[in-house]
Amino acid sequence: xxxxxxxxxxxxxxxxxxxxxxxxxxxxxxxxxxxxxxxxxxxxxxxxxxxxxxxxxxxxxxxxxxxxxxxxxxxxxxxxxxxxxxxxxxxxxxxxxxxxxxxxxxxxxxxxxxxxxxxxxxxxxxxxxxxxxxxxxxxxxxxxxxxxxxxxxxxxxxxxxxxxxxxxxxxxxxxxxxxxxxxxxxxxxxxxxxxxxxxxxxxxxxxxxxxxxxxxxxxxxxxxxxxxxxxxxxxxxxxxxxxxxxxxxxxxxxxxxxxxxxxxxxxxxxxxx
Amino acid sequence: xxxxxxxxxxxxxxxxxxxxxxxxxxxxxxxxxxxxxxxxxxxxxxxxxxxxxxxxxxxxxxxxxxxxxxxxxxxxxxxxxxxxxxxxxxxxxxxxxxxxx
Ligand SMILES: Nc1ncnc2c1ncn2[C@@H]1O[C@H](COP(=O)(O)OP(=O)(O)OP(=O)(O)O)[C@@H](O)[C@H]1O
Ligand SMILES: [Mg+2]
Numbered sequence: 544x545x546x547x548x549x550x551x552x553x554x555x556x557x558x559x560x561x562x563x564x565x566x567x568x569x570x571x572x573x574x575x576x577x578x579x580x581x582x583x584x585x586x587x588x589x590x591x592x593x594x595x596x597x598x599x600x601x602x603x604x605x606x607x608x609x610x611x612x613x614x615x616x617x618x619x620x621x622x623x624x625x626x627x628x629x630x631x632x633x634x635x636x637x638x639x640x641x642x643x644x645x646x647x648x649x650x651x652x653x654x655x656x657x658x659x660x661x662x663x664x665x666x667x668x669x670x671x672x673x674x675x676x677x678x679x680x681x682x683x684x685x686x687x688x689x690x691x692x693x694x695x696x697x698x699x700x701x702x703x704x705x706x707x708x709x710x711x712x713x714x715x716x717x718x719x720x721x722x723x724x725x726x727x728x729x730x731x732x733x734x735x736x737x738x739x740x741x742x743x744x745x746x747x748x749x750x751x752x753x754x755x756x757x758x759x760x761x762x763x764x765x766x767x768x769x770x771x772x773x774x775x776x777x778x779x780x781x782x783x784x785x786x787x788x789x790x791x792x793x794x795x796x797x798x799x800x801x802x803x804x805x806x807x808x809x810x811x812x813x814x815x816x
Numbered sequence: 817x818x819x820x821x822x823x824x825x826x827x828x829x830x831x832x833x834x835x836x837x838x839x840x841x842x843x844x845x846x847x848x849x850x851x852x853x854x855x856x857x858x859x860x861x862x863x864x865x866x867x868x869x870x871x872x873x874x875x876x877x878x879x880x881x882x883x884x885x886x887x888x889x890x891x892x893x894x895x896x897x898x899x900x901x902x903x904x905x906x907x908x909x910x911x912x913x914x915x916x917x
Contacts, residue, residue: 691833698841734828741834745841 547578547658549651550790551680553704555696557667559688560724563760563770564783565664566594568684570769571787573628577659580619582631582650584676585666586641589633595622596767597630606634609646615653624772629658642675651679669703677708682718684751684790688725689737697721697746720751722786727756728800739799752786754779755800846880855879858890866894873897 552565562585569581583591586606592598597620603613608631615631622628631654634641654661665676677683683704687697701719710717723742730736743750759777763770771780771787778800789795846855859879866872876895881888 691837694837695840695844698844702845731830734830737830737833741830745834745837 547580547655547661549655549661549663549679549681550684551663551665551677551682552684552686553665553673553677553700554667554686554693555669555673555700556688556693559686559693560754560760561667561686562590562594562664563764564684564686564722564724564754565591565662566769567771567780567783568787568790569660569662570595570622570625570628571771571784572660572662572790573622573625574771575787575791576627578627578629578657579660579662580629580631580654580658581662581664582654582676583633583664584642584672585664586633586672587635587637587639588666589635591664592620592630592632593767594764595630595769597622597632598767601632604632604634605650606636606638606641608650609642615650624768639671642671644675644678647675648679669699673700674703674707677704679709680704680717681710682720682790684720684722685746685748686722686724687742687746689723689727689731689739689742691737694737694742694745701746701748719748720786720790721746721748722751722754724754725756726753726800739797750797751789752782752797753799754782754786842882845882855881858892862892862894870896 550568552561552568554561562583565581569579573579581591581595582605583589584605585591589604592601600620602620603618605618607613608615608618618631620630620632622630631650651661663676663680666672677700685697685700687693704717704719705711708717721743723739726739727736731738739750739753755778757777757779759774759779760770763773766773770777771783774780775784782800785795785798789797859877862879863872863874863877866877872894876897878891878893878895880891880893882891
């Protein structure tokens with residue numbers, strides 16, 4: 544078991560669903576038996592621990608590990624429900640420079656050796672935290688809401704992924720996946736909201752999945768469970784489960800969340816770029 | 817937007833959103849993108865080369881890079897003055913497009 548894949552979940556804009564998606568996808572990957580580590584890069588504003596229901600078991604964090612105050616093994620928190628799922632929490636320090644590139648690089652290198660997947664939950668913005676979260680990634684999940692400012696910020700992030708990452712610096716192009724979240728099929732149908740097609744067309748990266756706006760997401764966060772675990776049959780859980788299968792490389796058509804009036808099972812094939 | 821779409825989709829603000837984004841991003845990909853620096857250097861070098869042979873206005877050289885899926889297009893557009901002898905046979909304008917990885 545070595546050479547895990549590093550996935551960064553990023554968006555530029557805040558509050559679009561990065562942490563929700565990181566938790567859901569990490570859990571879905573681990574449910575298949577793979578060893579998965581979710582890493583919270585949101586130093587100062589950690590939340591992945593809360594969303595994954597691990598907040599009371601955090602002892603050490605990413606900053607402690609980077610500073611050599613704790614080993615990775617000491618800092619990892621194992622999930623209570625899925626035994627191959629782990630969390631490396633962010634620290635609550637207000638020190639902006641707590642993370643160094645070398646430090647993060649060596650943590651990632653070590654994680655690659657014992658996990659199949661390393662899911663990095665990026666903070667919002669394009670500052671240090673966000674650039675470090677993407678720096679060592681093998682692939683990126685770009686989270687967008689069907690809304691102008693979110694799409695614009697994603698475009699900016701795509702530019703950074705192609706310039707400021709280890710892959711870009713070595714002349715490679717990082718594979719990118721578009722995850723549209725908080726999608727409201729009814730409003731999109733009425734022309735009140737950008738459609739899936741619109742967002743794919745503008746950003747021109749392949750579609751990983753479409754997660755509908757759903758009350759289940761808030762409920763899941765209330766109880767501290769990734770939505771893929773808390774309500775497996777719900778629409779967002781299904782969407783995340785499918786997105787995860789695509790991330791694994793399955794060629795699965797993207798099913799659009801249907802609006803309330805029906806149109807169930809309408810299939811949409813993401814236009815790969 | 818045509819009359820038909822105005823009549824049938826009075827509330828279609830998504831179309832407006834998409835159009836605005838496309839225009840905005842076309843500019844931002846050039847000006848704020850990682851390629852901004854490279855594009856500037858290319859522009860200066862191209863200008864210097866052309867100026868060895870032709871008298872042109874510095875503003876006449878336009879270089880842009882646009883991303884489209886896995887392809888990046890480098891567009892070079894150089895406007896030549898009409899009275900410039902070596903270029904007189906052209907229609908005063910030459911453009912070339914080259915694709916890179
Ligand atoms: N599909 C969805 N349906 C409804 N609510 C959602 C959905 N996805 C996310 N949310 C809600 O949106 C809010 C922000 O989500 P989340 O914390 O995952 O975003 P984020 O991108 O990580 O934010 P930040 O940039 O602050 O880190 C949360 O309250 C979450 O419950
Ligand atoms: Mg977050």
